[in-house]
Amino acid sequence: MARSSFRPDATDALCTWQRDRLDEHESRFDAATQITSRLGAHWRDSHAEFGFWTPELVGAVPAESVELELLTATEPVDLAAAEQTVAFDRQLVETRREGEFTWAAVDGPRPGTRDQLGTLYRLSYEQDGSRETITDPFADSLPFGAYGPPELYDMDRLDERRDDRAYFQALAEDGAAPHAHEDDGLPRFEPATSMLEVHPGTATESGTLAGLTDVFDRIGQKQRDGEALTPAERNFTGYDAVQLMPLAPITQNEDELGYWLPEAESEGQLTATVRRPDMINWGYDIVISGFGTVNPAILESRRPDELVDLIATLHTMPDPVKVVFDIALGHADNGALPLLNDEWFAGPGMYGQELDYTQPVVRAGLLELQRRKMDFGADGIRVDGAQDFTNWDPEAEEEYHDDEYLAEMDRVTQEVAGVEYRPWMIYEDGRPWPRSDWELASTYRTLIEEHPHAYQWGPVTFAHNTPALQTFWATKWWRVREVADMGENWISGVANHDTIRRGTQLEPDPPFSQPQINRYLGDSRQEQLERAYNNPATTILFHGFMPGCPMDFTHANMRAPWGFVRDTDAVWNLKVLAEEKNFPEWQIRDRDFEDDRFFTRLKEWGFESRAELSAFLTCLSDTVSMTDYDKAEMAALLSVVGTPVGDDLSVEDLEQLGLDWMRDIAHFATLSHWTDTQDDDRTAFDLEVRRFRHEHDWVTTDLTGEDVLDYVYPTDGTVLYYGYRTDSETGEELLFVGTMEGVAETVTPSHLVDVDENGWDVALASPGLAVKDPGEPVTLADSQAVLFSRSTANGPL
Numbered sequence: 109m110a111r112s113s114f115r116p117d118a119t120d121a122l123c124t125w126q127r128d129r130l131d132e133h134e135s136r137f138d139a140a141t142q143i144t145s146r147l148g149a150h151w152r153d154s155h156a157e158f159g160f161w162t163p164e165l166v167g168a169v170p171a172e173s174v175e176l177e178l179l180t181a182t183e184p185v186d187l188a189a190a191e192q193t194v195a196f197d198r199q200l201v202e203t204r205r206e207g208e209f210t211w212a213a214v215d216g217p218r219p220g221t222r223d224q225l226g227t228l229y230r231l232s233y234e235q236d237g238s239r240e241t242i243t244d245p246f247a248d249s250l251p252f253g254a255y256g257p258p259e260l261y262d263m264d265r266l267d268e269r270r271d272d273r274a275y276f277q278a279l280a281e282d283g284a285a286p287h288a289h290e291d292d293g294l295p296r297f298e299p300a301t302s303m304l305e306v307h308p309g310t311a312t313e314s315g316t317l318a319g320l321t322d323v324f325d326r327i328g329q330k331q332r333d334g335e336a337l338t339p340a341e342r343n344f345t346g347y348d349a350v351q352l353m354p355l356a357p358i359t360q361n362e363d364e365l366g367y368w369l370p371e372a373e374s375e376g377q378l379t380a381t382v383r384r385p386d387m388i389n390w391g392y393d394i395v396i397s398g399f400g401t402v403n404p405a406i407l408e409s410r411r412p413d414e415l416v417d418l419i420a421t422l423h424t425m426p427d428p429v430k431v432v433f434d435i436a437l438g439h440a441d442n443g444a445l446p447l448l449n450d451e452w453f454a455g456p457g458m459y460g461q462e463l464d465y466t467q468p469v470v471r472a473g474l475l476e477l478q479r480r481k482m483d484f485g486a487d488g489i490r491v492d493g494a495q496d497f498t499n500w501d502p503e504a505e506e507e508y509h510d511d512e513y514l515a516e517m518d519r520v521t522q523e524v525a526g527v528e529y530r531p532w533m534i535y536e537d538g539r540p541w542p543r544s545d546w547e548l549a550s551t552y553r554t555l556i557e558e559h560p561h562a563y564q565w566g567p568v569t570f571a572h573n574t575p576a577l578q579t580f581w582a583t584k585w586w587r588v589r590e591v592a593d594m595g596e597n598w599i600s601g602v603a604n605h606d607t608i609r610r611g612t613q614l615e616p617d618p619p620f621s622q623p624q625i626n627r628y629l630g631d632s633r634q635e636q637l638e639r640a641y642n643n644p645a646t647t648i649l650f651h652g653f654m655p656g657c658p659m660d661f662t663h664a665n666m667r668a669p670w671g672f673v674r675d676t677d678a679v680w681n682l683k684v685l686a687e688e689k690n691f692p693e694w695q696i697r698d699r700d701f702e703d704d705r706f707f708t709r710l711k712e713w714g715f716e717s718r719a720e721l722s723a724f725l726t727c728l729s730d731t732v733s734m735t736d737y738d739k740a741e742m743a744a745l746l747s748v749v750g751t752p753v754g755d756d757l758s759v760e761d762l763e764q765l766g767l768d769w770m771r772d773i774a775h776f777a778t779l780s781h782w783t784d785t786q787d788d789d790r791t792a793f794d795l796e797v798r799r800f801r802h803e804h805d806w807v808t809t810d811l812t813g814e815d816v817l818d819y820v821y822p823t824d825g826t827v828l829y830y831g832y833r834t835d836s837e838t839g840e841e842l843l844f845v846g847t848m849e850g851v852a853e854t855v856t857p858s859h860l861v862d863v864d865e866n867g868w869d870v871a872l873a874s875p876g877l878a879v880k881d882p883g884e885p886v887t888l889a890d891s892q893a894v895l896f897s898r899s900t901a902n903g904p905l
Contacts (some may be wrong), residue, residue: 109199109871110200110216111199111216111229112199112215112217113201113214113215113216114201114202114213114214114750115155115213115214115215116214117857118157118213119203119204119211119212119213119430120204120844121158121213122159122204122206123206123211124209125146125206125601126134126143126146126206126209126211127206127257128205128209128320129142129143130143132421133311134470134566135468136468137148137468137471137472139468140468140469140471140472140473141472141475141476143209143469143472144161144246144469144472144473144475144476144904145476145508145551146159146262147159147160147209147244147245147246147473147476148246148248148378148400148843149229149244149246149247149248149258149260150263151219151260151261151262151263151264151304152338152737153849155213155214155215155216155602155765156211156213156214156217156219156227156260156448157211157213158176158212158213158214158229158244159209159210159211159212159246159447160211160242160451160509161172161209161229161245161469161473161618162205162208162209162210162242163208163209163230163449163451163469163844164242164451165205165210165233165242165448166205166207166208168808169233169235169823171203171204171205171210171403172202172521173234173235174210174231174232174233175200175201175202175203175204175231175232175233176200176202176212176214176229176230176231176232177198177199177200177201177229177230177231177232177241177257178199178200178205178214178217178227178228178229179196179197179198179228179229179257179378180196180197180199180217180218180227180228181196181225181226182195182196182199183196183198184224184225185318187225187251187339187410187411187884188384188409188410189408190380190383190384191266191383191384191853192381192382193371193379193381193382194379194380194382195365195377195378195379196228196377196378196379196380197376197377198373198374198375198376198488199285199376200232200375202390203231203717205533208469209521210231217229217260218260219260219261219262219265220249220259220260220261220262220666221261221262221266222266222409222411222413223282225251225259226249226259226260226261226262227427227875228256228257228258228259228260228802229244229257229259229260230242230243230244230257231256234780235482238419239256240476241671241799242395243255243258243397243447243715243857244258244396244398245396245398245399245447245448245473245477246400246473246476246477246480247259247397247398247401247652248260248261248263248400248401248412248480249401249411249412250357250401250404251367251382251399251411251464252367252368252382252383252385252404252723253357253366253367253385253387253396253404253405253762254357254358254359254360254397254443255355255360255366255367255368255446255447255662256366256368256382256449257368258368258841260397261400261412262474266412266413266416266498267416267435267483267524267525267610268592269721270416270419270420270485270524270525271417271420271424272419272420272424272485273525273527275420275423275428276423276485276524276525276526276527277525277526277527278713279295279527279833280295280527280679285786288358289900291530291561292530294521294528294529294530295527295529295530296529296530296531296532296561297430297487297488297530297531297532298481298532299488299528299532299563299597299657299808300348300349300430300432300488300532300657301348301349301657301661301801301802301805301808302347302348302349302651302657302658302659302798302801302802303347303348303349303351303599303657303658303659303660304344304347304349304350304351304659304661304662304665305350305351305353305354305604305605305608305659305660305661305662306320306350306351306662307353307390307391307605307662307663307673308406308515309351309355309388309389309390309391309405309406309665309774310574310670310673310777310778310779311323311779312779312780313777313778313780315405315406315778316347316406316407316414317355317402317406317407317408317414317417317418317824318407318408318409318414318417318418318670319408319417320418321417321418321421323341323344324344324418324421324425325421326426326486327341327343327344327345327425327900328421328424328640329427331427333424334680335447338580338783338786339786339788339790339792340666340779340782340783340784340791341788341789342359342786342791342792342794342795343665343666343794344662344665345471345789345795345798346366346794346795346798346799346802347429348427348428348429348802349429349430349431349488349657350422350428350429350430350432350433350511351432351433351434351488351490351659352430352431352434353390353391353392353434353605354390354391354392354394354403354434354435354492355391355402355403355415355433355434356391356394356398356399356401356402356403356435356436356481357393357394357395357397357398357401357402357403357404358387358389358391358393358394358403358405358441358636358676358677358890359393359394359395359441359442359443359444359677360387360443361387361675361676361678361767362551362678363763364381365383365679367382367383367384367404367746367796368380368382369381369383369633370381371466371542373728377835383693384407384410385404385405385410385494386401386405387403387405387676388405388673388674388675388676388714388770388774389403389405389673389674389675389676390605390672390673390674391403391436393438393441393443393460393674393676394436394440394476395441395444395447395448396440396447396452396463396474396477397444397447397448397450397475397479399437399474399478399574399620400476400477400480400481401480401481402414402415402484404757408416412433412484412876414616415484416484416485417436418431418569418752419431419484419485419486420485423485426536429646429905430488430532431453431485431486431487431488431574432486432487432488432489432490432532432534433481433482433484433486433489433490434490434492435478435481435482435492435517436478436492436493436713437463437474437475437478437488437489437491437492438459438463438491438493438494439459439460439461439462439493439496439809440452440457440459440460440461440463441459441460441461441462441676441677442460442461442679442776443460443676443677444460445461450465450468450474450717451467451470451544452467452470453465454499454500458496458542458655459496462498463809464496464508465499465513466499468768470514471836471896472510475516475520477515478517478519478523478736480518481498482522482531483522483523483524484522484524485524486522486531487531487532487534488531488533489517489531489533489534490534490535490536490659491514491517491530491533491534491535491537492533492536493515493536493537493648494536494539494542494555495509495537495538495539495540495734496518496539497509497510497513497514497640498510502572503575504637507781509539510904511554511558512846514555514558515533515558515559517533518533518559521609521631527746532563533559533561533562533563533728534562534563534564534565534599535555535562535564535565535566536565536570537552537554537555538550538552538564538570540552547572550567550570552564552565552567552570552598552753553564553594556597560597561624562597563597563598563599563656564597564598564599565598565599565655566587566590566591566595566598566599566600567590567591567603567684568584568587568588568600568602568802569598569599569600569601569604569607569659570606572606572607572610572623573602573607573610574607574610574611574614574640575602575611575626575638575640575641575646576611576614576625576626576629576636577614577624577625577626577642578623578624578625578626578627578849579623579827579849580623580626580849581819581827581829581848581849582819582823582827582849585819586596586823588817589817589888591654591655591656591729591817592654592655592680592810592811592817592831593810593811593829594656594810595654595655595656595810596770596808596809596810597656598653598655598656598657598765598804599656599657599658599659600650600655600656600657600658600659601646601650601658601659601660602640602641602646602650602663603642603659603660603661603664604659604661605661605670607641607848608661608663608664608670608769609670609672609714610635610642611637611641611694612670612671612688612690612691612694612695613687613688613690614638614690614694615690616633616690616693616694619641626849626850626890628849628850628889629643629849629890629891632696632697633693634657634694634695634697636648636694637694637695638664638667638890641661641664642660642664642665642667642794642841643697643879643891644846644873644874644891644892644893645829645846645847645848645874645891645892645893646848647794647797647847648794648797648844648846648872649829649844649848649893650775650894651797651798651801651805652800652801652804652844652895653807653831653833653842653844653895654807654874655807655808655809655810656808657808658801660799660870662746662779663777665791665794666779666782666783666786667782667785668777668779668781668782669695669696669776669777670687670695670777671688671691671773671774671777672684672687672696672776673770674770675770675771676776678763678767681760681763681766681767681770682728682734682737682742682763682765682766683772684766685725685728685765685766685769685850686725686728686729686731686732687723687729688725688769688773689725689726689728689729691725691773692718692721693722694720695776696718696721696776697718698717698718700718700776701717701718701721701786705781706772706775706776706781707721707772707776709768709769709771709772709850710768710769710772710773712768713752713753713765713768714752714753714754715752716752720752722755724751724752727740727746727749727751728746731745731746737854738795739759739763740759742762743756743757743758743759743761743762746762753765759775785807787877790875793872793874793875796872797872800871800872800895804835804840804842806837806838806840807833807842812834812836813835814834815831815832815833816830816832816833817829817830817831817862818830818831818832819848820853820855820860823850823898825829825850825851826847826849826850826851826852826853827847827848827850828846828847828848828850828853828855828888829844829846829848830843830844830845830846830859831844831845831856831862832844832861837897838900839898840897840898840899840900841897841898842871842895842896842897842900843858843861843863843868843882843895843896843897844858844893844894844895844896845856845857845886845893845894846861846891846892846893846894847888847890847891847892847893848889848890848891849891850890851887851890852887852888852890853886853888854885854886854887854888855883855884855886855888856882856883856884856886857882857883857894858882858883863882865881865883867880867883867898868881868896868897869896869897870894870895870896871896871897872892872893872895873893873895874888874891874892874894877892877894879894882896
């Protein structure tokens with residue numbers, strides 16, 4: 109095996125380049141913006157360059173003591189294997205320190221590709237008789253998780269071989285890309301007409317990006333061949349954008365083994381047991397370090413190529429589909445503390461650690477991590493929790509929103525297949541959340557007003573909306589009306605990863621003084637929750653009539669279970685589990701619990717029925733409140749009261765139970781278990797509605813003064829919405845009426861808005877609803893709706 113060698117001249121050139129950047133910029137942030145672009149590991153055809161930000165070493169560790177550790181496997185590594193022992197050639201190469209940065213240029217390391225594991229690397233130094241290491245927050249590949257050594261990867265090769273290069277190159281050709289417009293001299297991707305949110309970890313049986321690619325590849329091939337889609341496949345189609353829940357490397361359970369286990373180490377060799385990362389998480393427990401690459405737990409091959417494959421498959425569908433990344437840079441899990449130097453953090457916060465956006469290198473580094481992630485080829489970016497990007501003002505003694513940083517995020521440009529472009533920007537921003545009056549005070553327009561091309565999550569989409577409650581569509585009317593009047597730059601709809609989770613936290617039998625569950629949605633709790641987030645009335649309303657970009661969630665489309673899936677934290681898992689106490693009532697049918705495929709771990713604890721599980725979770729929730737989450741006291745109390753899990757519980761038992769719950773729920777929520785339960789009529793209807801929107805994209809704009817949206821007064825037991833709008837260019841008219849909740853109501857649609865009754869066609873109607881003419885009475889039960897259309901050729905305007 110060829111040995112690597114230090115390149116002193118090339119390394120000195122890196123140090124000189126860094127000094128020049130600092131000298132030519134008065135602003136340290138401006139200099140850092142350029143310097144961070146060179147941090148990490150970069151393959152330069154014949155050699156590799158490595159750069160690290162190491163302020164923690166200055167004054168603490170002599171520069172000459174810090175070496176670059178290179179680990180190159182001596183035999184081919186099967187990255188799909190669950191576990192194996194690998195021998196690595198180990199080299200320690202000298203580095204150069206320039207101020208707060210450490211650099212090295214090296215001949216001979218192996219770049220990673222789709223087919224081979226590249227050289228692993230990290231900084232290494234002796235201190236107090238032990239060897240310490242520093243990882244690379246700007247890593248391009250982390251095959252063994254964020255806590256294992258990063259991999260040198262040939263990112264240029266990855267870009268050069270992607271199958272959707274023509275998709276991006278069309279952006280550079282005038283008039284060749286109707287899906288983009290020019291912004292400051294660069295193309296910017298246009299907003300989507302409708303979007304699907306996907307959780308890669310539970311979307312397929314494999315829980316990987318490769319599995320998701322297979323789904324869309326099969327759908328695309330069927331569409332090319334004119335073959336019919338299955339009901340389950342329909343749930344993935346009819347959209348022109350897919351939003352992927354966060355893909356970044358995440359924290360790991362510190363009580364478990366991990367995925368990089370060194371066994372023997374010498375100057376020339378290191379042997380390690382490496383395990384396939386298998387963390388189960390919804391994606392938001394990120395550690396910032398490695399944010400620019402992909403969580404290996406959702407990579408079947410542990411190669412970042414899988415993400416490019418998925419994007420290219422979506423871009424080359426018969427009807428190309430945009431890809432939106434969910435970027436969560438507003439906070440870090442506590443698991444980030446051992447991976448990043450202290451300069452990154454501003455202190456503890458609501459979600460773990462607050463990041464210091466005022467530190468120039470941190471500020472520039474986060475933007476660089478965003479750029480690298482988006483350079484995988486995403487069309488759009490959804491900024492998670494934009495209201496959480498805050499800094500402390502010591503003079504005013506209060507937090508302020510760092511809107512300039514959010515503007516910097518908007519200014520980042522991407523380069524894919526040699527084409528520079530700007531992505532579609534989406535901000536989730538519910539400020540002044542978490543202020544107590546946030547729901548009343550939030551406008552959801554702050555960032556749209558600053559960035560007119562951007563979108564925000566609208567009020568009916570934000571986290572705490574619960575359409576399973578009776579009176580939701582009456583009490584939320586003012587927000588629905590806002591969507592109609594000013595929602596063309598909003599993401600709309602009722603179903604996403606947060607809203608369904610909030611639905612499962614509702615009390616199934618609330619006190620009479622509190623809002624009741626809408627029993628008209630279904631005969632069982634499961635039917636009520638499923639229909640709350642996927643029913644004909646809301647589907648027609650948001651996809652067929654209202655402005656903005658409606659977004660659906662795969663699990664709502666499939667009427668599959670969904671919860672807070674997170675096995676990465678033994679500290680708080682029990683508290684999360686206690687908050688899920690109502691999950692069995694809402695999401696688990698008796699037959700589901702009895703199914704041998706599900707809840708295998710929980711059954712080993714002694715649970716024999718859904719009712720037993722529900723009773724235990726209620727008891728667990730009570731102990732959390734009674735003990736202020738003292739796990740030892742919780743274990744003692746649960747041992748005394750008597751539960752299926754035994755009468756001699758330890759803290760370790762409870763923590764393992766929490767992990768087993770998370771893993772069983774993730775398995776239960778995997779969509780492949782629910783493909784055979786899909787209703788042919790319902791999925792066909794949902795797809796028909798989405799197609800209608802794409803064929804009538806003028807509805808994406810706000811209602812005008814001539815248009816109508818209202819509900820029938822008095823409600824008299826039924827919240828019945830109706831609306832009328834006209835396309836100003838073609839004269840096409842739409843007439844909508846739907847029972848959003850309540851008892852069945854008989855109405856004559858044309859009488860609601862006083863329109864001529866002639867020339868209308870039924871464009872969309874709830875499955876099984878018999879209706880032909882808006883001038884005839886129609887009886888609409890809860891969640892039933894109809895949309896009529898009329899063109900100038902069919903009748904009067």
